[in-house]
Amino acid sequence: DRANPIYDASRYQKKAAEVPNGVLYEVSAPDQASQKVLHVFGDAHERGVAAGQLLSSELRAFIDVDLPAFYSLLVRQYADEHLPAWLPARGTIAHAAARAAPSVLDTMLAVLLRMQRPFLEASRSAFFAEIAGLARGVCLGSGGAAPGPAGRACDEASLAQRIAQLNMLPEMLRMRCSMLGAWGEAVAPSGGRPAGLVQMRTLDFGAGPFANASMVSVHHATDGAGSFAMVTFPGFVGAVTGFSEHIAVSEKVDLTQGKALPGTYRGQAVASVIRDILQFARSSEDAVAIAQKAQRTWPVWLGVGDSANRFVAMAYGMNEVAVFDESSLPNATGQPAFKDLAYIDKHPQPSQDGPAGALPTALRALYGKLSGAVVAQNIPRLTQSGDVHIAVCDFGNRAVFVASGTTDPSGGSFVRKAYEAPYLQFDMDALWAEPRPHGVTAVV
Numbered sequence: 001d002r003a004n005p006i007y008d009a010s011r012y013q014k015k016a017a018e019v020p021n022g023v024l025y026e027v028s029a030p031d032q033a034s035q036k037v038l039h040v041f042g043d044a045h046e047r048g049v050a051a052g053q054l055l056s057s058e059l060r061a062f063i064d065v066d067l068p069a070f071y072s073l074l075v076r077q078y079a080d081e082h083l084p085a086w087l088p089a090r091g092t093i094a095h096a097a098a099r100a101a102p103s104v105l106d107t108m109l110a111v112l113l114r115m116q117r118p119f120l121e122a123s124r125s126a127f128f129a130e131i132a133g134l135a136r137g138v139c140l141g142s143g144g145a146a147p148g149p150a151g152r153a154c155d156e157a158s159l160a161q162r163i164a165q166l167n168m169l170p171e172m173l174r175m176r177c178s179m180l181g182a183w184g185e186a187v188a189p190s191g192g193r194p195a196g197l198v199q200m201r202t203l204d205f206g207a208g209p210f211a212n213a214s215m216v217s218v219h220h221a222t223d224g225a226g227s228f229a230m231v232t233f234p235g236f237v238g239a240v241t242g243f244s245e246h247i248a249v250s251e252k253v254d255l256t257q258g259k260a261l262p263g264t265y266r267g268q269a270v271a272s273v274i275r276d277i278l279q280f281a282r283s284s285e286d287a288v289a290i291a292q293k294a295q296r297t298w299p300v301w302l303g304v305g306d307s308a309n310r311f312v313a314m315a316y317g318m319n320e321v322a323v324f325d326e327s328s329l330p331n332a333t334g335q336p337a338f339k340d341l342a343y344i345d346k347h348p349q350p351s352q353d354g355p356a357g358a359l360p361t362a363l364r365a366l367y368g369k370l371s372g373a374v375v376a377q378n379i380p381r382l383t384q385s386g387d388v389h390i391a392v393c394d395f396g397n398r399a400v401f402v403a404s405g406t407t408d409p410s411g412g413s414f415v416r417k418a419y420e421a422p423y424l425q426f427d428m429d430a431l432w433a434e435p436r437p438h439g440v441t442a443v444v
Contacts, residue, residue: 003377005422006401007033010430018437022050033422035402036215041436043223044126045133048237051217052137058213059138059234063162066209067169068102070411073208075101108172109165112265116168119268119295125279126223127272128164130237135160163235170240170271171297176204176346178359178385179250179303180375181311184340187370189396196396199305200375201241201250202386203231204346207413211405214389218431224279227432231391231402238271241391242278243400245432247287248393249274250303254315255348262318263298270300270316277304284310292321301344307395311342335360338367346385358383373425376401380419387417398428 007029016036017024025037038054040047052059079094087093120127139154182198189195210233218229228244230236242249251274254261273294281287287304296318305311313329315322324332326342334350335343335357345351345359353359362382366374372394380386380403392401405418 001381004381004403004420005031005033006373006377006425007031007422009035009037009424009426012424013037017054019050019053020437021046022054023434023437024054027424029422029424031422032406033403033424035404035424037426038215038217039220039431039434040217041220041222043221044130047219047221048130048133048135049137049140050133052134053140054137055234056138056141059134059163062209062213062234063166066213066411067166070208071101071105072098073410073412106162106165109168110161112168112171113161113165115265116171116267116269116297119266120272123268123272123276125237125272125275127167127237127275128160131160131163131167132156134163134235134237163237166235167238167271168269170238171265171269173205174253174255175240175251176255177250177252178202178204178344178346178380178383179252179301179313180341180343180359180363180379181250181303181305181313182341182370182375183305183309183311186338186341186367187396188368188374194396196394197248197305197307197309197311198370198372198375198396199243199248199250199303199311199393200379200390201248201303201392202346202380202390202419203241203388204385205388207387207407207411209407209411211388211407211414211418212411214404216402216426218434219279220432220434220436221279225282228278229400229431230275230278231389231404236271237275238269239275239278240271241389242274243391243393243428244278244281245307246282247278247284247304247306248391248395249277249287250301252301252344252346254299254301254317261299264318265297267295267297267318270296270298273316274302277302282306283308284312288312288314288321288323291316296321301349303342303344305393305395309395313342313344336364338363341367341370345383359385372397372399372401376403376423384417384419386419387414390418390423392423393428395428400426400428400431402426 012029040050076098135156226245230242299317302314376392401423
């Protein structure tokens with residue numbers, strides 16, 4: 001079982017397109033390690049327009065083709081597993097349910113969006129301004145006006161509504177993921193730099209259109225605390241995985257063994273809160289304050305590390321935000337404590353894997369040797385966590401390692417999970433230093 005290869009993204013990166021306030025690169029490294037890397041500049045609306053222009057075809061395919069197929073696949077799989085074998089016309093019923101799924105899911109997402117709209121409108125990251133920009137950019141297309149379906153004129157308002165509904169999807173789905181933050185005695189200096197925080201986030205979600213659509217989106221924001229980046233999907237304004245000039249954020253669903261945790265749909269979507277943290281927090285303390293102030297919905301674990309080598313884990317719930325460090329976190333996870341190392345595995349907590357589980361066992365073997373590369377090449381692979389994507393930030397070495405899974409064209413099954421895939425290594429400082437395109441009149 002060999003360590004995952006790592007390729008320097010800068011050696012395999014080519015500019016694919018450029019528009020006012022945006023540049024799109026495509027990375028094509030060996031072993032089919034590929035990734036789109038988007039840079040957008042300006043305020044929320046300007047960045048949205050640029051992203052919509054550069055990803056016009058990808059975003060349309062994602063919401064018009066890939067997501068409806070995913071909804072049908074989910075319902076068909078559920079029907080096949082749960083409809084009794086003796087039921088007459090079982091196959092016909094399952095087929096009819098699958099055909100109706102896209103319409104039903106769209107209606108549910110629209111209702112959820114109405115419930116959350118007041119809270120999303122209050123978000124500092126200007127959720128709806130960026131989405132309006134995305135819709136405008138898609139309609140313009142990278143080369144001018146783009147027609148809608150069947151040649152009709154592109155309806156920006158309708159498209160914005162559908163993009164906003166897409167952003168509600170994580171509120172309805174639960175992701176099993178892993179996270180860790182390591183610093184001090186847990187990590188090893190390398191490259192002549194002093195040791196810094198190493199933070200991992202694996203996304204375990206299962207098959208669907210998300211792995212193939214994963215991309216890196218870098219926001220050079222004029223309306224925040226600086227630049228930030230997300231490993232994300234076309235049209236997604238919220239964040240599930242990200243890092244900034246100051247912090248990194250990890251997330252996993254908070255499933256607790258033996259009891260159901262309370263939650264509500266009336267509040268600010270978790271992904272929107274994470275986005276606010278990425279865009280506005282300069283430290284882990286800032287991140288905690290943003291989480292505590294939010295009108296919270298569903299329980300998750302959030303891990304936030306910063307460039308000052310501080311890492312906290314938050315049990316983020318509807319009623320409270322409980323903050324843990326490396327000493328107190330084992331009380332919630334049931335797994336061993338390590339100095340300068342905090343972690344949560346992919347299982348419901350306290351972890352069913354126990355003290356001798358895969359994650360603490362791997363960390364014990366590598367303790368004191370951890371770096372971004374060592375974590376990326378070993379921890380997800382040894383714990384089999386991270387099917388859709390993985391991001392590892394190494395603040396000491398100023399590097400980010402990203403791996404993405406691959407599914408078959410239907411999205412029904414994985415060809416290669418992210419923890420089996422090569423990593424692309426990005427230079428953090430180079431990401432932040434990307435120059436803003438000039439010489440072309442901005443779209444307004």
